[in-house]
Structures are given as C-alpha cells and as structure tokens.
Amino acid sequence: MPDRTFLDWPFFEKTHRDLARTVDDWASGNVHAIMSSTDDLDERCIRLAAAMGQAGICAHAVVAPYGGNTDILDVRSLCIIRETLARHDGLADFAFAMQGLGTGPISLFGSDETKARFLPPVASGKSLAAFALTEPVAGSDAAAISLSAVPDGKDYILNGEKTWISNGGIAGHYVVFARTGEAPGAKGLSAFVVPADTLGFEIVERIDVIAPHPLARLRLTDCRVPAADMLGKPGDGFKIAMATLDVFRSTVGAAALGLARRAHDEALDHTASRMIGEDRLADLQMPQAMIADMATAIDAAALLIYRAAWTKDQGAPRISREASMAKMFATEEAQKIIDMAVQLHGGEGVRSGNKVEELYRDIRALRIYEGATEVQKIVIARQAEDARQAQRQGGGK
Ligand SMILES: Cc1cc2nc3c(=O)[nH]c(=O)nc-3n(C[C@H](O)[C@H](O)[C@H](O)COP(=O)(O)OP(=O)(O)OC[C@H]3O[C@@H](n4cnc5c(N)ncnc54)[C@H](O)[C@@H]3O)c2cc1C
Incomplete structure (x- = not known):
C-alpha cells in the first residue's frame, strides 16, 4: 500500500485528496486493461488519453471554460495526477502530461477563439497535444531556435525542423516555437498553434528510446499558419515557453x-x-x-x-x-x-x-x-x- 500520509500536509485541500483517490482508483481499474488491449505504442497512448478524457482526468490539463475545471491551471492537481499515474505506469503518466504541456501555452496565452478551438478536444481525450520547442541544434539552448516564421499577408510561412517531439505522429496539433526575428536570440521568437493536417507539415523520423513513447522529428515546409494562431504577440515566444x-x-x-x-x-x-x-x-x-x-x-x-x-x-x-x-x-x-x-x-x-x-x-x-x-x-x-x-x-x- 503506497504511503498517502503526505496528502495530510497543509499544501492540500480536500479536492486534492479526493483527486488522488479518484485517479488511483481509475488507474487501478483501467491502465492494465488498456495496456494489454494492444501492443501498438501509438494506439496505447491514444486509448489512454481517450479513457482519461472520459474519466475527467484530462480536464485538469486545460483551463475553464474550455473543458477544464479551473480558470487557471492548478499545479497541485497536475502534480498529484502525474505522481499517481507514474506510480502505476510511465506511459499513462506520459499520455496525461502531454495533454497539459501541449496545451499549456494555449491555456496561458491563447485568445478565447484559439482556446475554444484547441482545448476542448484535448480535455475530452479525443485529440492529443504536442509541444515543439527543441531543434537539432537548439536543445538546452532554446534561444538558438532557427525554424523561421515569415509574415505573408494575414498568415505566417513556417520553414524548418523540430526534433524529440513527444506525441510526434499522433498529435492533433503542435505548439511550434519559431524565429520571427524581432530581436536576436531569445527575444526574436514567437509561438504558433499548427494543426497536424497543415499542408507542408510532415513527420520525417520516428525516434525509439529506452522507455518507449511516441517521439518524432518534424519538418515544416512552407507551412501557412494564420497570424490569428500565433500565441501572444510577435517576440513573446521565449517568454511563453519559459512560463509554460x-x-x-x-x-x-x-x-x-x-x-x-x-x-x-x-x-x-x-x-x-x-x-x-x-x-x-x-x-x-x-x-x-x-x-x-x-x-x-x-x-x-x-x-x-x-x-x-x-x-x-x-x-x-x-x-x-x-x-x-x-x-x-x-x-x-x-x-x-x-x-x-x-x-x-x-x-x-x-x-x-x-x-x-x-x-x-x-x-x-x-x-x-x-x-x-x-x-x-x-x-x-x-x-x-x-x-x-x-x-x-x-x-x-
Ligand atoms: C524522451 C524525451 C522527450 C522529449 N520531448 C520533448 C518535447 O515534447 N518537446 C520538445 O520540444 N523537446 C522534447 N525533448 C527534448 C529535450 O527537451 C532536450 O533533449 C533537452 O532540452 C536537452 O537538449 P539536447 O538533447 O539537445 O541536449 P544538449 O542541449 O546537447 O545538452 C546535452 C547535455 O549537455 C549538458 N548541458 C547543456 N547545456 C549546459 C550548460 N549550459 N551548462 C552545463 N551543461 C550543459 C546537459 O547535461 C545536457 O544533458 C525530449 C527529449 C527526450 C529525451
């Protein structure tokens, strides 16, 4: 029996204690069955997210009233859910975590219209989310991002690569950080929401790792993204990534x-x-x-x-x-x-x-x-x- 005494610490409210029990009960009753239902890694993630969406767990990954329960993300709830899921299964934790990380910039900085479009399908587990910051030569040094976004009328044209992107290949949308060039380095980046079916968006490599989960290298070639799908203002990208x-x-x-x-x-x-x-x-x-x-x-x-x-x-x-x-x-x-x-x-x-x-x-x-x-x-x-x-x-x- 895992130690639950930490839930009595003064950091928590009753809702957190109830949440810990609900998620533990859900994981005990469902994770093994979902994992055994298929050997396909992508399909496991899709089924885990769908089931957690149905159970109301993914709702904690986004803000209200766009499928979430709270106006701002409740970090204690996110932590309790991740801790509980990880104790049962690393992939279940991963599937939940990406619903949060891949929508975090939208919850924090999206317009009402962007939130209404992208958050509800993630909260219900019907769509998966991804966060695309890392590039082949911009990992720890995110300020070195080179994927470019150039204005063209009411759109931006995106060109470049991202790598090590979790949910790459199965996500419905990707939050992509790109260089718009307002200033050198970190101050010249912006963030865009790019739906997976955007023309010019492709998965060029799937990456296998020691604890399997879906990972990919992405290529964007003349991807046209409406300026309305930029999060925040031009030049806000680094701030958005760090706040997330x-x-x-x-x-x-x-x-x-x-x-x-x-x-x-x-x-x-x-x-x-x-x-x-x-x-x-x-x-x-x-x-x-x-x-x-x-x-x-x-x-x-x-x-x-x-x-x-x-x-x-x-x-x-x-x-x-x-x-x-x-x-x-x-x-x-x-x-x-x-x-x-x-x-x-x-x-x-x-x-x-x-x-x-x-x-x-x-x-x-x-x-x-x-x-x-x-x-x-x-x-x-x-x-x-x-x-x-x-x-x-x-x-x-
Ligand atoms: C399983 C997995 C999932 C991932 N999912 C995502 C994702 O969903 N989205 C995304 O954008 N990225 C993702 N990443 C990428 C991840 O964020 C990068 O791997 C990480 O930021 C490190 O970058 P890098 O691999 O390029 O290593 P490098 O930047 O080359 O760093 C290599 C090592 O050098 C050391 N180092 C780096 N900088 C310094 C410094 N300034 N001082 C001292 N030492 C330093 C550290 O030990 C570091 O581990 C994922 C990676 C993994 C392994």
Whole structure:
C-alpha cells in the first residue's frame, strides 16, 4: 500500500485528496486493461488519453471554460495526477502530461477563439497535444531556435525542423516555437498553434528510446499558419515557453516521485519475502539502510514538489527557483532510489519485464527533458545571485 500520509500536509485541500483517490482508483481499474488491449505504442497512448478524457482526468490539463475545471491551471492537481499515474505506469503518466504541456501555452496565452478551438478536444481525450520547442541544434539552448516564421499577408510561412517531439505522429496539433526575428536570440521568437493536417507539415523520423513513447522529428515546409494562431504577440515566444515550463517543470518532478514511490513499494515487498539464509532481506541492516534512504529522499522530493506547486497556486507569477529545485532533486533522487530497488532485487532486478527494470528505463529521460539537471542548476544559481543583489540594493547585508 503506497504511503498517502503526505496528502495530510497543509499544501492540500480536500479536492486534492479526493483527486488522488479518484485517479488511483481509475488507474487501478483501467491502465492494465488498456495496456494489454494492444501492443501498438501509438494506439496505447491514444486509448489512454481517450479513457482519461472520459474519466475527467484530462480536464485538469486545460483551463475553464474550455473543458477544464479551473480558470487557471492548478499545479497541485497536475502534480498529484502525474505522481499517481507514474506510480502505476510511465506511459499513462506520459499520455496525461502531454495533454497539459501541449496545451499549456494555449491555456496561458491563447485568445478565447484559439482556446475554444484547441482545448476542448484535448480535455475530452479525443485529440492529443504536442509541444515543439527543441531543434537539432537548439536543445538546452532554446534561444538558438532557427525554424523561421515569415509574415505573408494575414498568415505566417513556417520553414524548418523540430526534433524529440513527444506525441510526434499522433498529435492533433503542435505548439511550434519559431524565429520571427524581432530581436536576436531569445527575444526574436514567437509561438504558433499548427494543426497536424497543415499542408507542408510532415513527420520525417520516428525516434525509439529506452522507455518507449511516441517521439518524432518534424519538418515544416512552407507551412501557412494564420497570424490569428500565433500565441501572444510577435517576440513573446521565449517568454511563453519559459512560463509554460515554469508550470510543468514541477510536474516532471512529480512523475519522478511516482516512479520512486513505486520502486520503494517494490523493494519493500521484495525484501519482506526474499530469504538470505535464515533471514529475510528486510531484517538485514544494509537493506534497511537503503529502505530508509529511499523513504527519506521520497519525502524530501515530495516537500520540494508540493512547495513549488502550492506557491504557484497561491498566485506567484513565476516559480523558476522552486520548480527547478523540485525537478532537479526529484528526478536525480528517483534515479538513485530506483537503482537501489534494482540492487535489492538482485538478478531479478534486471530481468526484462520486472517492474523495477521498467522503472530503471522509465526514469532516465526525466533528468534530461524540460531542462537537464545542469540547466536547472544554472537557473537556481542565477536566482540565488539575483536574490543577493536585490538584498544588497535593498540595504541588507
Ligand atoms: C524522451 C524525451 C522527450 C522529449 N520531448 C520533448 C518535447 O515534447 N518537446 C520538445 O520540444 N523537446 C522534447 N525533448 C527534448 C529535450 O527537451 C532536450 O533533449 C533537452 O532540452 C536537452 O537538449 P539536447 O538533447 O539537445 O541536449 P544538449 O542541449 O546537447 O545538452 C546535452 C547535455 O549537455 C549538458 N548541458 C547543456 N547545456 C549546459 C550548460 N549550459 N551548462 C552545463 N551543461 C550543459 C546537459 O547535461 C545536457 O544533458 C525530449 C527529449 C527526450 C529525451
């Protein structure tokens, strides 16, 4: 039985506690059946999103009144859902997460018309969403984006490539970040919503990874997109990407937390039944120390994640420092926790199909995407330096 005591922490309201139970019950009753219903990866994601749409879970990924429940995205709800789904299954978490990340810029910056067009089908799980920021030579350095958008009458013409795009090939729309050139670097980017059926839009490569989920390289050739489908103003693209990541980074930490909790549960079950000579593994001090380290890191990660989520939900305009700390700590610690769980399983831990072997593959990419750990460290250090300067200017020591 997973530890639920964290739900009594003062970060949460009754709606969050109810949500945790609802999503847990839904995942227990549905995820395995959906995963077993087909071997096709794309089809699994489509069915997971559709079922979560029907169950009202995807509604939490978008704002009201466009299929969502709240006027602004509730980060604690996003985190609780991701944590709970990830504890059951990494792909279920992925399917939900993309409904949020691929619409986040629209929820945050879209016009009423854009929201009305793109959000309801994602909330109902009928359409899948994608967020296309990364390019072959613009990963960690998003300011280096080169995919171009040139004005042409009431439209923009988009040309260039995006890569590592989750839901690539199955999404109904892509939020594409492009260079419109108002200024060099980060200040010359804009964001557009590009429907998958736009002429000139194509999937040029599918990318296989260690924990399979749909990923693709996209090419846009003379793609004509109405200026009305730009989010915000020309030059707002980088701001939109960063504001979206500000909301979703702590949810990546929450997904890592769910994977870590599952690893801890698997380790507890295994050590309770595995005999080493006369002793249960659970009665030996070294395994006990590992279990204790895992439990402590899990609670520390949860505190950072829900501190960040609560702070945002209280109305903080930006939570870059809190979100970066939560994402970095939770993903790095989850990797160590899962590794300990594999170790405690011995040979069984690396047997293909064992849950801890799956978790070992599931966790790895979370330390890279939405800002690698090293990038989070840069954000945290810059914020510390800014705080020092502000304190000095304010007359503090
Ligand atoms: C499974 C998966 C799903 C993804 N989904 C999406 C998606 O849906 N949409 C999207 O737009 N992108 C997506 N990405 C791309 C992801 O965001 C990038 O992989 C990530 O930003 C890193 O960029 P990169 O791969 O080009 O690595 P690089 O930028 O080449 O960085 C390589 C490594 O260098 C180090 N590094 C980078 N910059 C610095 C620095 N300034 N100082 C010190 N060290 C540094 C880090 O360790 C980093 O991991 C996904 C990636 C993966 C693996």
